[in-house]
Amino acid sequence: MALAACSGGNSSNSGTETPSASPVAANKSNVEVTLVSFAVTKAAHEAIIPKFVEKWKQEHNQTVTFKQSYGGSGSQTRAVIDGLEADVVHLALAGDTQKIQKAGLIEPGWEKEVPNNGIVSKSVAAIVTREGNPKSIKTWTDLAKDGVKLITADPKTSGVAKWNFLALWNSAIKTGGDDAKATEFVSKVYNNVPLLTKDAREATDAFFKQGQGDALINYENEIVLAKQKGEKVNYIVPDVNISIDNPIAVVDKNVDKHGTREVAEAFVKYLYTPEAQQEFAKLGFRPVDETVAQTKEVKDKFPNVKTLGTVQDYGGWSEIDKKFFAEGGVFDKIQAQKKR
Structure with missing residues (x-):
């Protein structure tokens, strides 16, 4: 029996490796975003990321690659505070995001910048x-x-x-x-x-x-x-x-250093769309988008x-x-x- 759990760090890359993005990333043909998340979201993100990459390419004629890291929420939080340069963090609990904020990497008020007080999966x-x-x-x-x-x-x-x-x-x-x-x-x-x-x-x-x-x-x-x-x-x-509410946040200090703010913020917003929320629901998360939550498929799936x-x-x-x-x-x- 191999239930994945909120632990056990591992990293995987989506797409071709690119050099670290610079402050002029918005003007380059390629940009890399580092996503740090807790382990049980891996399957959902691997389904959602290609859809976002395709959408961004069509709208901005820019290729986005994602460097992904998955592990226990607490250990991922510590890693970001200790220097893992995440552009976006998706963690198991808002208390972990708040620790990164207290370390000076995320600006206060992050939960008000996106819908649902920053909660993107449940x-x-x-x-x-x-x-x-x-x-x-x-x-x-x-x-x-x-x-x-x-x-x-x-x-x-x-x-x-x-x-x-x-x-x-x-x-x-x-x-x-x-x-x-x-x-x-x-x-x-x-x-x-x-x-x-x-x-x-x-x-x-x-x-x-x-x-x-x-x-x-x-x-x-x-x-x-x-x-x-x-x-x-x-x-x-x-x-x-x-x-069980899982928050998403842009890591302000890192996106400004990498020049990835625009694409990182767009990715976070994309995760709230019905298209992305359907992928979360398919893989066992209760959607935060009400239109998806009220569908017969979702109602039948979740007691x-x-x-x-x-x-x-x-x-x-x-x-x-x-x-x-x-x-x-x-x-x-x-x-x-x-x-x-």
Whole structure:
């Protein structure tokens, strides 16, 4: 079983290699754009990029090539801050984009420069079970039962693991619980986690390749893509869920250095078009474009979620990180009290 995950860096190039673009890139016949993204978007971008390249060539008579890098959102964020000269970043959570902004590479207000507050792809959380679902796991609450082993990554090191934690917390809050009840519930679930893996790829491997655990939390889009590739995956999309929102941004300092601002901004805007959103939907992401979201094909593909929480419900990523994931936060307290 080889579900891709939000980890494991790799790079690939689309089209012919070109030298690094200079500030006069707009006047050249060729221009190179560096896209840095989190791993699970690779298939979607590889379908979308050729369409954009063709459109740009027709409209501007200029050949665009893309240097692409895919890996865990946290590690990709660090790489950009440490000198990977991305023109465009598409990351798993806005908190990562904000870190690049704080490093002085992205100007404040990036989320207002494009539609939907910068969110270009969406998913929800799904629970993957063993074939036949022998532990009868149907909802989030079942993950807290005695004798159920859950595989998930460590939110201290993994972006997807932060979403997993929020999905669990949100399920308690949205069904009438307060912070105390949510803490109690999430503590029970994490008592059922035998080992926190470093990232989502390790969690996926532990579940499928090593046979550990009764359940795994993963992105819905991962599972849809795995099924399209012929994998047999048993899963549930709980009807109380969290909206997993993935932002896109132009890296201002780098596009100005490379002279690629015009084409980078055009590519980002193109990702919001129905044509590009259809490609995201085909590969398992819930589209942000309403015209695409309302099509019969998309409605049939994605189960309806009755109660969908958002990051904004919990004060945004700055507040979430401070409350849950900072040193001494809720997650640390849960781990400290965990049964040994």
